[in-house]
Amino acid sequence: MAKDLFHQSVKTALIKDGWTITHDPLYLNIAEVEIYIDIGAEQLFAAEKDKNKIAVEVKTFLNPSAISEFHTVLGQCLNYRLALKLDDPSRLLYLAIPDTAWNTFFRREFAKLAIAEYQLKLIIFDISEEVIVQWYP
Numbered sequence: 255m256a257k258d259l260f261h262q263s264v265k266t267a268l269i270k271d272g273w274t275i276t277h278d279p280l281y282l283n284i285a286e287v288e289i290y291i292d293i294g295a296e297q298l299f300a301a302e303k304d305k306n307k308i309a310v311e312v313k314t315f316l317n318p319s320a321i322s323e324f325h326t327v328l329g330q331c332l333n334y335r336l337a338l339k340l341d342d343p344s345r346l347l348y349l350a351i352p353d354t355a356w357n358t359f360f361r362r363e364f365a366k367l368a369i370a371e372y373q374l375k376l377i378i379f380d381i382s383e384e385v386i387v388q389w390y391p
Contacts, residue, residue: 258312261292264350264377266384268310273297280309284337291334294345307345309338310377315355324365331374350377353387 265275277294293310311334317323327349335347351360356378359365369376369390376390 258292259314259316260350260352260379260381261312263381263384264310264312264379265293267377267379267386268293268295270384271386273308276307282337282341284340287337289334289337291338291347292350307342308348309334309342309345310348310350312350313355315351315359320355320359321364324359324368328368328372328374332372346375348375348377348389350379352381353378354381356388 265278268275273295274297275293275295277291279290279292280294282289282291291309292312294307295310296305296307298305311327311331313323313327315323331347331349338345338347356376360369360376368374376388377386378388378390379385380387
């Protein structure tokens with residue numbers, strides 16, 4: 255299983271943001287289908303004695319056709335969200351994208367409409383600094 259080019263950058267950014275990496279990758283076996291989501295992480299909130307758990311799919315958006323890559327990743331995210339709902343419903347799915355993609359393709363009206371329609375949760379990260387720039391929404 256090949257890791258995305260920015261996989262390590264996103265892991266580092268999550269750790270800097272206070273997350274503990276629990277799975278690399280997060281493996282699910284749902285209805286006879288094996289699924290590997292890039293990263294599983296959790297964050298302990300001491301005041302609540304509760305954990306926030308996330309799954310993160312990392313994408314580069316370096317493909318010359320951003321819309322083609324978006325079509326693929328949208329299908330992946332919808333399937334992963336269903337798998338998490340069945341196997342680990344407390345874990346939220348996030349799509350990690352570089353800030354360069356956020357500032358270009360994801361500013362287009364179609365991308366905004368799709369994000370809203372499919373309720374995608376995004377982590378926007380800075381590639382060179384290896385930090386999370388924004389959690390969206």
